[in-house]
Each structure stands twice: as structure tokens, then as C-alpha cells.
Amino acid sequence: MRDDAFHLVARAQAAYARCIDEGPLESWPEFFDDECFYQVTTADNHRDGLEAGLIWADSRGMLTDRISALREANVYERHTYRHLLGQPHLTPTATTEEVDSETPFLVVRTTRDGTSDIFATGRYLDRYRLGADDAHLTRRVVVCDSSRVDTLLALPL
Amino acid sequence: MPSTTATPADPGLRPDWPEGLTRIPYWVFQRDDVFADELEHVFRGPHWSYLCLEADIPEVGDYRATFIGDQPVVVARDVDGEVYAFENRCAHRGALLALDDRGNTTDFTCVYHGWSYNLQGDLTGVAFENGVGGRGGMPPSFCKQAHSPRKLRLAQLHGLVFGSLSDEVPDIEDYLGEEISSRIERVLGGRTPVVLGRFTQALPNNWKLYMENVKDSYHASILHLFFTTFEINKLSMRGGIIVSEGGGHHVSFSAIDREAERDRAYAEAGIRSDSEYSLADPSLLDGFSEVGDDVTLQILSVFPGFVLQQINNAVAVRQILPRGVESTDLHWTYLGFAEDTPEQRRARLKQQNLVGPAGYVSMEDGCVGGFVQRGVAGAGSQSALLQMGGDDAESSESRVTEASVRGFWKAYRAALGY
Numbered sequence: 407m408r409d410d411a412f413h414l415v416a417r418a419q420a421a422y423a424r425c426i427d428e429g430p431l432e433s434w435p436e437f438f439d440d441e442c443f444y445q446v447t448t449a450d451n452h453r454d455g456l457e458a459g460l461i462w463a464d465s466r467g468m469l470t471d472r473i474s475a476l477r478e479a480n481v482y483e484r485h486t487y488r489h490l491l492g493q494p495h496l497t498p499t500a501t502t503e504e505v506d507s508e509t510p511f512l513v514v515r516t517t518r519d520g521t522s523d524i525f526a527t528g529r530y531l532d533r534y535r536l537g538a539d540d541a542h543l544t545r546r547v548v549v550c551d552s553s554r555v556d557t558l559l560a561l562p563l
Numbered sequence: 564m565p566s567t568t569a570t571p572a573d574p575g576l577r578p579d580w581p582e583g584l585t586r587i588p589y590w591v592f593q594r595d596d597v598f599a600d601e602l603e604h605v606f607r608g609p610h611w612s613y614l615c616l617e618a619d620i621p622e623v624g625d626y627r628a629t630f631i632g633d634q635p636v637v638v639a640r641d642v643d644g645e646v647y648a649f650e651n652r653c654a655h656r657g658a659l660l661a662l663d664d665r666g667n668t669t670d671f672t673c674v675y676h677g678w679s680y681n682l683q684g685d686l687t688g689v690a691f692e693n694g695v696g697g698r699g700g701m702p703p704s705f706c707k708q709a710h711s712p713r714k715l716r717l718a719q720l721h722g723l724v725f726g727s728l729s730d731e732v733p734d735i736e737d738y739l740g741e742e743i744s745s746r747i748e749r750v751l752g753g754r755t756p757v758v759l760g761r762f763t764q765a766l767p768n769n770w771k772l773y774m775e776n777v778k779d780s781y782h783a784s785i786l787h788l789f790f791t792t793f794e795i796n797k798l799s800m801r802g803g804i805i806v807s808e809g810g811g812h813h814v815s816f817s818a819i820d821r822e823a824e825r826d827r828a829y830a831e832a833g834i835r836s837d838s839e840y841s842l843a844d845p846s847l848l849d850g851f852s853e854v855g856d857d858v859t860l861q862i863l864s865v866f867p868g869f870v871l872q873q874i875n876n877a878v879a880v881r882q883i884l885p886r887g888v889e890s891t892d893l894h895w896t897y898l899g900f901a902e903d904t905p906e907q908r909r910a911r912l913k914q915q916n917l918v919g920p921a922g923y924v925s926m927e928d929g930c931v932g933g934f935v936q937r938g939v940a941g942a943g944s945q946s947a948l949l950q951m952g953g954d955d956a957e958s959s960e961s962r963v964t965e966a967s968v969r970g971f972w973k974a975y976r977a978a979l980g981y
Contacts, residue, residue, distance in 0.1 A: 446921065451760050458760030458897040460921040462912050467844030478840055479792040481927045554763040554892075558929035559921035 407498040411505045414541040415494045415534050419509060423489035426561060431476070434562060435469035438543045439535060442466055446548040446563055449528065460559055472562060482560045487525065488514045489563075499533070504544070507532040511548075513563060515556075526563055527551045580981045581946055584969040585954045590943040591981075592769040592936060598888045605867050605978050606632025606885075609731040610811075611738055613869035613882050614638050614648060614715075616896065617722045618756045624668055624682065628661040630884050631728060636715060637661050637671070638724060641682040646719065648726045649684030650712035660712070686711045720744065721751035723880070725869075739865065742805050742958075743812045746863050749854060750873050755901035759911065764893040764920040768932030770868065770885040771975070773893060776928050777864050777881075778971055780804055780815040780962035781951050786931060789923040793840050795848060799823035800859070803960040806967050810956040811866025811974030813967035819857040847917075850876040850910045864967075866974050874924065876907070877914040889936055893929075895919050 422437045438444065445459035463469050476482075492510035499506055508529055515525035533545040548563045577596060581588060591597055606612060612631040615638050619627050626639035628651055635651035637660060651660050653673035660671040660680060670687065672679040677690035686707045694700025715726040718735035725735060736744060766773055776782070784791060802817030842848075853859075853873055863871045868883035882894040897919070899911050918925045939945070949972075952964025956973045959966050975981070 447760065448762065451762075456758060456760045457908075457912055458915050459912070460762060460919055462916055464913070465844045465846070467842070468847065468913075468916075470843040471847065474840060474843070475789055475792075475923050479788040480923065481786060481788070482930055553761065554765050555920040556765045557767055557920075557933065558764070558926040560926060 407496065407505055408502050408536055411496055411534075411536060411541075412494065414536055414539075415496065415505065415507050415532075418534065418541040418543075419491055419494060419530075423491055426563075427487050427489055431473050431561070434473060435466045438466050438469060438546070440466050442469075442543060443545045443547075444469060444543075444562075445546075446550065446559065448550050448553040450553050452547070452549045460555065461562065469562075476560055480560060482558055483518050485515055485517045485561070487561055487563075488516070488522075490514075491530075494532075503536055505534050505536060505541075507534055511563070523556070525556065528563075578944070580976065583954060584956060584972050585949045586946040587949060587972060588943070588946045589939040592772060592939060593888065593943050595888060598885070600979055601885070602632045602634075604980075605975070607634065607728045608978055609727070609729040609733070610867055610978065611718060611725040611727050611732060611735055611865065612867065613865065613880065614717075614724045614726045616756055616758065616880065616898075617646065617719060617724060618758055619665065619896075620646065622667060625665070626661060626668060626671075626682070627665045628659075628663065629882070631715075631726060632885060634728070635659060636726065637684070638726070639668075639682040639684075646717060646724055647683040648715040648717055648724075649680075650715075652712050653678055654686055654710040654712055655689075680711070684712050684714055721747055722754075722756050723747070723751070723871075725865075739812060740807050743807050743814065743863065743865070746805070746814045746816075746861060747871060749856075749858075750861065750863075750871060750878060757899045757901050757903075759897040759899045759915070760895075761897070762895045762919050764895065764929055766891040766893055766929060766932055767889065768891060768936040769889060770883055770891040771971075772932035772935050773883055773891055773928070774864065774868065774971055775968050776932060777862065777870050778813050778815075778967040779965065780862075780967065781965055782931075783962070786927045787924045789917075793842055795842070798859075799827055802860075802962050803958070804962055804964065804967050805958045806956050806970040809866075809974050809977065810970030810972075812864060813970060814861060814863045815962060815967065816858055816861045817962070819859060821857065847913050848875065850914060851907060853878070864971075866971070867978075872918065874917055875914050876911050877918045878911070879915075879918060891932075 425433050444463045446461040447459045490512045494507040494509045497506045508531055510529050513526045514522050516522045528550040531547040534541040535544050614629050615627045620640045623640055623642050626637055628637050636648055637651045638648040640646055653660055655678050658673055658675045670679050670681055679688035681687050692701050718725045720735055799820040800817045801820040805814040859875055861873045870881035872879045878898045880896045884892045886892055897915050899908055917923050949965045949969055952966050956966050956970035
């Protein structure tokens with residue numbers, strides 16, 4: 407594993423969380439490679455090896471479409487997230503240019519009326535491709551601890 | 564001056580129901596006494612509630628714990644290969660028997676005092692039944708056979724398991740009627756469902772607001788803008804709704820209209836679409852004919868709280884469980900089939916983005932019930948208006964109708980005597 411792996415992954419994750427929480431959401435797909443996989447699932451489904459996701463995307467184009475749909479088509483009440491991420495736990499892969507990462511997260515959702523609630527907790531199961539001075543996701547599986555989603559999941563995790 | 568209208572804060576008598584099926588009083592979404600009536604007469608009454616899939620409990624000893632209304636029940640597969648269901652409650656002091664949502668076991672033993680039950684729910688063991696050293700124990704007259712959780716009536720239909728706590732409930736075939744059961748068969752018949760995922764959506768509204776939404780074919784193209792924004796559903800469609808005789812069950816469907824499609828293709832030859840928005844990855848909707856016909860959408864509901872959905876190749880069952888007057892759990896089970904090719908399975912996984920709590924065409928249904936629940940606060944004496952498509956609850960070739968919603972209320976009022 408490269409010496410700078412932790413630094414690059416931590417920096418990418420901080421920017422990723424800030425992108426969702428503060429915007430612009432349109433930049434969110436840029437944290438992924440063109441060929442990528444992104445899934446939001448639950449701990450139960452993940453443990454049981456069930457394939458489906460609340461969100462299931464196997465291209466960056468599908469991530470772009472998620473944001474377009476949220477902007478142009480879908481109806482939901484205004485709300486924001488605040489991501490709090492733990493430290494990434496890195497494990498090497500077969501190649502030094504890629505690294506696997508696991509990171510705990512907590513997401514607080516603040517709704518229009520000012521209520522702030524814990525919306526989701528869980529972990530990111532990631533594979534990052536390391537560039538010269540950056541890191542991009544080739545795979546992010548968001549495993550939520552709870553199997554319940556309150557009302558709806560619009561903004562990505 | 565004292566108010567004369569009944570509200571949740573007013574424990575007075577339930578007001579009368581307005582005449583007919585075109586006015587739905589808002590108090591029906593607000594009152595604790597109505598909710599208690601529903602649990603007793605709808606969910607524990609002579610109706611079939613969806614419990615699980617046979618595919619959820621394929622092996623001997625597999626079980627699932629679920630609910631009929633608010634009442635905990637267990638569904639298990641016994642050593643004889645048959646499915647049984649019984650109340651998830653120890654006959655001794657009432658504690659839950661199964662503490663996990665699902666698992667595999669040889670028996671159920673209550674953690675409180677160790678009373679044990681076989682997979683059919685028969686009481687088979689009582690800890691210290693004969694006392695210790697000749698002292699204590701149950702009286703000689705105690706008979707284990709006389710003490711078991713209540714057993715449910717069960718009906719299995721194309722891999723779906725329904726249960727009822729009532730002995731009065733008609734056979735499932737009579738309950739559903741031919742038109743509804745043939746549409747269940749259309750999607751599930753002769754196939755082997757495979758569970759692809761399970762998700763629960765907590766809805767901030769009364770359970771009936773979700774059932775109304777499911778049956779409401781009028782709102783689909785108005786609230787859900789995904790298809791129209793991205794100009795995806797460009798084929799000419801024909802469709803309609805089917806309302807069961809008693810009103811409680813429905814099917815809404817649309818199918819490719821081959822004839823209109825030929826005419827349109829001719830008329831539009833050479834004309835390019837210039838939609839403002841298009842999908843960056845249109846493979847989202849690469850699919851296949853689900854069962855070899857032209858039906859691209861079939862939403863089917865069974866009274867009181869079951870939905871079977873086919874939206875293109877996104878197939879799912881939904882179980883609607885009330886948790887309180889203003890709180891409902893919607894349990895989604897996404898399905899594939901053992902017969903799927905790898906390409907078909909991949910198409911399903913992509914199309915499931917359309918549905919569920921984050922679904923492009925269903926996320927709005929998660930919040931719109933809450934908009935009504937909040938909107939009608941303080942308006943218990945007012946009514947909703949259900950006149951689109953007339954005042955009856957009959958099948959229709961138009962989907963611009965609220966007939967299936969009226970059908971729900973027809974069955975609901977019959978069940979409750981309202």
C-alpha cells in the first residue's frame with residue numbers, strides 16, 4: 407500500500423461529505439471513476455448477500471441521473487444532511503494503485519421545520535483508485551445499520 | 564364557545580359518515596377509536612393479510628416473525644414441509660416467542676419461563692411442569708394441548724402466504740375473485756421468486772393514506788414527474804383499472820398499444836425528439852417483457868394491506884403495517900426469479916431504482932401521505948373529495964378515475980359498519 411493512501415482517501419472523503427452537505431450536489435459524481443459501482447443497502451441485506459439496493463448504480467452516468475432527477479423531477483420537502491465520518495480503515499489490494507477502505511458514518515437530517523434527527527448510520531465499504539495526487543472511488547457500498555428509512559431517501563449518502 | 568366537532572383531542576362520539584363514496588371524512592385518519600376499530604375488525608377481522616413469501620422460508624425450520632395489523636405472528640415451515648402460522652405470544656404470560664425477524668429453528672422456547680412450542684405452535688414443554696422433588700409444578704389437571712397461541716388460517720397463492728385470525732374469512736379464491744387472482748398468477752404463476760432485497764419505509768401518515776395512494780391511478784403522471792421529465796415513456800399506452808366486486812382489491816395496468824404505436828411511428832417518421840432533459844445512462848430502463856405480454860405496469864392491491872407491483876421489470880411485494888394513527892411501516896421485498904438470465908437480473912437491479920424509499924417514481928409516495936396527514940390537522944369535520952370518474956367503484960378502461968380508491972372505502976365501510 408502506498409504511503410500516501412490514508413492521506414488521499416481521507417482528503418477525498420472530507421470533500422465528498424462536504425459536497426453533499428454544502429453542495430454543489432452536481433459535483434458528487436466527480437468523486438467516482440467513469441466505471442464505478444455505487445449502492446445504498448442495509449446491514450441485513452448485506453449480511454444475507456442480497457443484491458438489490460435502495461440506490462444501485464453501475465456507471466457514473468447513473469449517478470449524474472440521480473442528481474438530475476432530484477433537481478428536475480422528484481418531489482420532496484427541502485432538507486439537508488450533515489455527514490460525520492470516522493477515520494478510514496484501509497486494507498491493501500492486489501495492486502498498489504488501489505486500496506480498500508471502510509469508514510463509519512453518521513448522517514443527521516435537518517428538515518424544513520428545523521428538526522434535526524439521526525437519519526442514517528453505517529459504514530462505507532469502498533475501493534479507491536489512487537492517482538498521483540488524488541483518489542477516486544471505483545466502488546462505494548453504503549451499508550446502513552438500520553433497515554428502516556424514514557419517509558424517503560432523496561439526497562445520496 | 565365549545566367546539567361541536569370531534570377531533571382527536573375530543574373523545575366524543577365518532578361523527579357519522581357522509582353519504583356515498585365520494586366524501587371521505589378526515590377524522591378517519593385522525594381518531595384513536597377508529598384505529599382500534601380497524602385493528603379489531605379489519606386486520607383481526609375476516610380478511611386475508613399478507614405474511615411473507617414461501618421463498619422467505621424455503622427450508623424446514625425456517626421462520627419469519629411479522630404482524631397482522633399490530634399483532635405479532637410467526638410463520639414457520641415444519642418438518643412435514645408445510646407452512647404454519649400462529650400468534651407470536653407465549654400461552655403462559657404473553658411474552659414474544661420469536662425475538663428475531665427471521666431464522667431457522669427446531670422449536671420456539673419462551674425466554675421468560677422456558678415454555679416451548681413446536682413449529683406448528685403446539686405447546687410441547689413446560690419447565691418444571693411436575694415441580695421439583697415432588698413440590699410445586701402445575702396442577703394435575705393442566706393439559707398442554709389446551710394451551711397454545713392461536714393458530715392462523717393460512718392461504719398460499721403463487722408463492723404468497725396470507726394469514727387470517729378469523730374463522731369467518733372466505734377461501735382466498737372467493738376473497739380475491741377471478742380477475743384479481745389471475746393477475747397475481749400473471750406475475751408469479753409458475754415462477755420461482757428470489758428475494759433480491761428487503762427495505763422498510765417509515766411513513767409519517769395513517770396507513771389508509773398509503774392504500775389510497777396505491778389505488779389512485781389519477782395521481783401517477785402528475786405527482787411522479789420522472790418519466791415525463793426525461794421523456795422516457797414514449798410508447799403509446801392503453802390501460803385500465805379493475806376493481807373487485809367488494810371494492811377492496813384492485814389492479815391498475817398499462818400496456819403497449821401496438822396499433823396506436825404503428826400509426827404514431829408512421830406520423831412521426833423523421834421527427835426527432837428534443838427533450839430538454841435526457842438520461843446520461845439510459846440503460847436504467849433496458850428491460851424485457853416481464854412475462855411475454857405487452858403489459859409494462861401492473862399495480863395490484865389486496866385489502867387491507869398488500870401490494871404486488873410490476874413496474875417494467877421492477878417486481879416487488881409491499882406489506883403495509885399500521886404502527887399508530889399517524890405512523891405506518893411499508894415493507895418492500897424486491898423480487899427476481901430463479902429463471903432470470905444474468906442480463907435479466909442486472910436489468911432488475913437497475914430498474915429497482917424506480918421503486919422503494921429512494922425510487923425515481925415512488926419516493927414521492929413516501930412523503931405525500933404526510934402532506935395530507937399534516938394538511939388535514941384540525942379539519943376532522945371536513946371531507947376529501949373523490950369524484951374523478953364518477954361516484955361508483957367499478958372497473959374502467961380509463962385510469963383518470965378514483966374508482967379504485969372509492970372501492971377501498973366501500974370495503975372499509977363494510978368491514979367496520981361505518
